[in-house]
Amino acid sequence: MSLLNDLTGADSALSPRAACLRLTAIGALVAGTTGAFAYAGGWLSPGDLTQARIVDRFEQVNGPHPGFRRNHAKGLCLAGRFESSGRGAGVSTASLFGTGRVTPITGRIALAGGQPYAADAATTVRSLALRFHLPDGEEWRTGNNDIPVFPVRSPEGFYTQLLAAKPDPATGRPDPEALKAFFAAHPESAKAASLIKARTITSGFADDTFRSLNAFRFIAADGTRTPVRWAFVPEQVATAESPAQRSRADENVLFDDFESAVRRAPVRWHLVVTLGQPGDPTADATRPWPVERQSLDVGTVIVADTQSEADGNCRDVNFDPLVLPAGIVGSDDPLLSARSAAYAQSFTRRAGEPKTPSAVQNTPATGAGL
Ligand code: HEM
Known part of the structure; x- marks a missing residue:
């Protein structure tokens, strides 16, 4: 032929x-x-502005770190469960909110930034990412930060800010002129930055509050759609970093303290969902919602184990904020689709690269469930 x-x-x-x-x-x-x-x-x-250009910019600012997340690069895996209080069932049909429901979770605590071997610093933004394993393979993945609002409201703002905040190698600090120009062009970010700066910095991960920052919508059984933001609020009373903690010569002090806390007793956070009202900004993560909004304690996250990043555990997961169970949907916030696209790009690049061990080498308490 x-x-x-x-x-x-x-x-x-x-x-x-x-x-x-x-x-x-x-x-x-x-x-x-x-x-x-x-x-x-x-x-x-x-x-x-594509996902590739956003991830290129992380690489430009942080240098190459093959195999690691391009942001929130330093982290530790965790596992446990979510115990529902039943109070979320009236606003969302998501099965994990059913009365008496217990849902297994895995997740990751991390420090923001693209440097996997940076020493822990009290002021670095901390994160809590969780994956709820619902029946029949359904999942909810959520990434949350310990700041009151997000510093930018658009993907373009994020991209520009990354470069403006890049530390100058000579001083180790961002160029003040570049930051001034960024805030002049993004007044919403200047306001958000002052709220972020004024936050209380707690002693570690276990007594910190982690927020969704982006808005989502809960769908009730009768079809009612409620705009929501949520926070994981610690059961442990928050304290400030102690002088002893500050002077410890341990580059992984925050992660090591968390691992020790979990070994002593499971670490618990309440999932507190804030119900938005008409007019509350759903498409601008730089703006807080009024403090008097109603909130519901829909259940407790209980972390019972930790494990260093390794083959097949939280290292190889993309905490895409748009992986949502039936009963929760995204909002009109433009950051959500940008996050989803950028995380996929970061995940695709790192998945194909050789791996080096995480700086956080902890021994699991039991190794179960990870
Ligand atoms: C346009 C805005 C944003 C961009 C471009 C961006 C980018 C990224 C990237 C590239 C990663 C690494 C993903 C991976 O390799 O798996 C990441 C991780 C993360 N981001 Fe964002 N992000 C944005 C906004 C946000 C917002 C609003 C939050 C809100 C809380 C957030 C929370 C997190 C968390 C918690 C992680 C770590 C998840 C983990 O432990 O794997 N990000 N981000």
Whole structure:
């Protein structure tokens, strides 16, 4: 059979004109598919802000750290369960909110920034990412930070801020002029920065509060949609960093303290859901909601175990904020889809790279459930 016949699947029955038409159709299909990939990859619009450009910027600012998350690079895996109080069932049909329901969880605590071997510092933003394992393979993945609001309200703001806040190698601090120009162009970020700066810095992960910052919507059984934001509020009373803690020569002091706390007794947070009212900003994570909004304590997260990042545990998970169970949906916040796209890009790059051990090498209490 000739090459033409191989390509067209034709045999002697096809006329030269029909073979030519079929080849043109195949060519159009190939060009269309290539075009779709080029479009999705951002090659047709190099000026647009794509997930690839966002992740390139993390690499530009932090340097190459193959195998690690491009943000929140230093972390520790955890496991436990969520015990529902039943109080969320009236606002969301998500099965984990059912009365008496216990849902296994895995997750990760981490420090923001793209430096996997940086020493822990009290002021670095801390995070709590959780994965709720619901029946029938359904999941809820959520990443939460310990700040009251997010510093930017748009993906463009995030991209610009990353560079403006890049430490100058000479001083170790961001260039004040670059930061001034960023805040002048993003007044909402200047307001958010003052709220973030004024936050209480607690002694560690276990007594810290972690917030969704982005808004979502809960869907009730009768179809009612309620805008929500949530927070994981510690059961442990928050205290400030002690002088003894500050002077300890341990680069992983925050992670080590968390691991010791879990070994002593499970660490618990309440999942407190704030119900938004019409007019509360759902598409601007730099703005807090009024403090008098009603909130519901929908259950308790109980962390019973920790484990260093390794093959197949939380290291190889993408805590995409749009992986949601039935009963929870995203909002009109533009950060949500940008996060989803950027996390996928970061995940794809790191998944294909060689791995080096995490700086946080802790021994699991039991190793169970991770
Ligand atoms: C446009 C805005 C944002 C961008 C581009 C961005 C980017 C990223 C990237 C690239 C990662 C690493 C993902 C991976 O490799 O798995 C990450 C992790 C994370 N981000 Fe964001 N982020 C954004 C906004 C936010 C917001 C609003 C929050 C709110 C709490 C947040 C919380 C987190 C957390 C908790 C993690 C760590 C999850 C883990 O432990 O794996 N991010 N972010």
